[in-house]
Amino acid sequence: MSVERISTGVSGLDEVLDGGLIRGRNVLVRGSPGSGKTIFGLHFLSAGIDAEETALYINMGEPQAYVEETADAFGLNTEQIQFHNLSPTQEQFSERNSYSVFESAEVEQPEFIEDLRDEVDKIKPDRVLLDPITEFRYLTSDERQFRSGVLGLLDYLKEVGATVMLTSQAGGSITDDDIQFLVDAVISLDVTPESRAVNVSKFRGSSFRRGNHSYDITDEGLTVWPTLVPGEQEREVESGTLSSGVAELDDLLHGGLDQGTVTILSGPTGVGKTTTGLQFLIQAALEGKQSILFQFEEAERTIRKRADAIGLPLQDALDSGQLSIVEIDPEEYTVGEFEDLVREAVTDGTEAVMIDGSQGFQENLRGLDNTTGALLRIGRFLRAAGVSTILVNEVHNITGDFHATEERTSNLADNIMFLRHVEYRGKVRKVIGTLKMRTSDFERSLRELEITADGIRVGEPLPQLRGILTGTPEWNDTDTASKHDVDNDEQT
Template sequence: MSIERTSTGVPGLDEVLNGGLIRGRNVLVRGSPGSGKTIFGLHFLSAGIDAGESALYVNMGEPQSYVEETADAFGLNADRIRFHNLSPTQEQFSERNSYSVFESSEVEQPSFIATLRETVDELEPDRVLLDPITEFRYLTADERQFRSGILGLLDYLKDLDATVMLTSQAGGSVTDDDLQFLVDAVVSLDVTPESRAVSVSKFRGSSFRRGTHFYDITDEGLTVWPTLVPDEQEREIEPGTLSSGVTELDELLHGGLDHGTVTILSGPTGVGKTTTGLQFLTQAAVNGKQATLFQFEEAERTIRKRADAIGLPLQDALDSGAMSIVEIPPEAYTIGEFEQFVRETVESGTEVVMIDGSQGFQENLRGLDDTTGALLRVGRYLRAAGVSTILVNEVHNITGEFHATEERTSNLADNIVFLRHVEYRGELRKVIGTLKMRTSDFERGLRELEITGDGIRVGEPLSQLRGILTGTPDWTDGGTGSGDAEQDRS
């Protein structure tokens, strides 16, 4: 028997629920005050109205005028939602026989229950929101009355084939464990000073996307950003390599970086990682590929100036639309929003992505508890989508002991290209080498790297340079780098 799905009306949440709610069943949306439970519910009702369904809002909390204003603010069909306001007194629920909301008609029931039943029978709603159902607890004499009342209500609505959303104001001394046992699905909202997160802990009859997914409430309403899943986007990888446009650098890599691989450019500050990455990215755009730079470390205007200073045709690539820069300033976005940027970039057809850099990724995004896990998730998603990915990774030591990466992400990389400062005759020089290429062979030697007004220059292999991986590099007898022979003769 196939399951009929119905949309929650919340962008992104249907994806988390593998297609939406199951029609005719119920879901509990729980969270602390201010987490957005009522807005979740209004999205749910409005989606039903958009689909030609009838919607009933059983209001047990905020004044109806406030709820209508909230719905109007987000364009959520407030004028077409049927409201039924319940404001019973505790005494009405304390009568001996009122153990169930909708039991036999022979049982004498409070008047507000009778009017609610009349509304339900009249409207026969396709969707019902009970907001918040926890108010029901304060109006019943004991736990037995509360539990039997909820069960009776849910059974009655299920007989009408209504899809029901209940909200629960959980937190502190208030518990809703019993409600979680009674319902078919549980969605929890968690709010911290830095971010908002949603998770699903129960969904009878369906699988769902586990883990924490971020959401936010803006002037446009409420949006959920599902966590990336590596096989969410799969694209066939075009054979070939990503060229840097610098002959000697491509030689070091035996032709370039294989399409669809993840490359880590690793090195200390000031060694040229971003510039080297830009060289690959800009050349890809020049060659007709769609490229995107996610910039965490610097402002876009700084990147443009840097490219102009070395004659890199970045501006031409941007003007043509083949390349775009997405600036990620500190504290502006959550990890969930960034992952959505990545998802949209892939869906738009981007073939090459550069993330600059891992330190800014860790410091700029809100709600990031596990930097390594997030980087791995993004990298694996891009690889599965066939996107050639460059991750700029800063190691903290300028000279000394060698580290491939700082965030323990080297297992993600198909390729590791490292840049290092070395001292030669009291002068700091830059070298570049390849530590790993999973899908092809590569040159084992090191080459000198220079960044000049005419662009990146990569010298011949430095056969006399020893010990860079030990942390104490040394030039052997009369060893010279590119251009040093002439200097030694003068």
């Protein structure tokens, strides 16, 4: 049997709920003080007003004026929302000097229930918000009466066809386990000093996206960023390669990086990872492929200045409109917001993405408790979408034992290219090689990499360089090495 979906009014949450809430059922939104439960509920009612539905707010907490001010601050439509206030008025508070107005001895429960039913019969609401339902405990004499009262109220609202949202301010000695058992769906808002996450733990009659999804409260209200799911924007990968535009580097890769693959570009600081990756991205843009650089490590002005210094046509690629740079500053985005940027880039037709780099990714994003998991999720999403992806990964040891990656993401990579510092006769040189290409063959030898005023220069294979994977590389062919030194000195 098909069910009718209605929007929650919260951006991104309908996607988590596989299309929205089910009309005529109820949902519990639970969270600590300040997590955004009331704002959540106001979005829900405002969406109903926008859909020409009737909305009833049963207010058991904050004064109505405060709720309306909150809604106005976020631009939510509340003018047509009907309020039924069970919260204490200022006069009651002044008289009692406490909120004991909610104690069962002070309330005639039959009259309370009757008034509420009369209000529902009069308004015939399509949507109802009870905020917060935990205050209902103070209107009942014991736990048994509380549970039976909530169940009776929900059954009555279901009879009149209302979709109901309840909020719960559970915490400390107050639990809402019994309410979770009674409702059709449960949505939790979890808040930490670094991030906010929404989690759906129950949704009768519907599938939903499990796990934590980032959310935040901004001037525009509450927004949810669904966690990326590999394959949600799957598209066929076009045949072809991502060329670097440097013939010798493409030779090392037997033509370039296959389209739609994930490449990890690994090496220690200062070895040229960003420059090498940028070479691929610029060439892709100049060939008409929509490309984007997510920059975690450096300021855009620094990248532009360095590109100018070594002759990379970065400005041409930017001017073409095919390349864009998104600078990710520390603490600017949650991991969910960044994943949404990636999703938007794919939706807009991006064909090549570079993430620079894994260390900045870990340090700059808020709410990131599993760097490896997030990188794997993003990489698999981009691969399924047919996007050529370059992930710049920094290894901490400049010399010594060889490590392909630091974040244990090598199983994600279709291709692994590594750059390495080596010492020869008191000089530090750079070499580049390929450790893995899943979809094509590649050259097994190492080549010298130089970054000059004329751009990237990749030399011929270096059969005399051995032992780099052992951590103690050596130049075994003295004659060849000496000749190479002489040639370099003559060029200088």
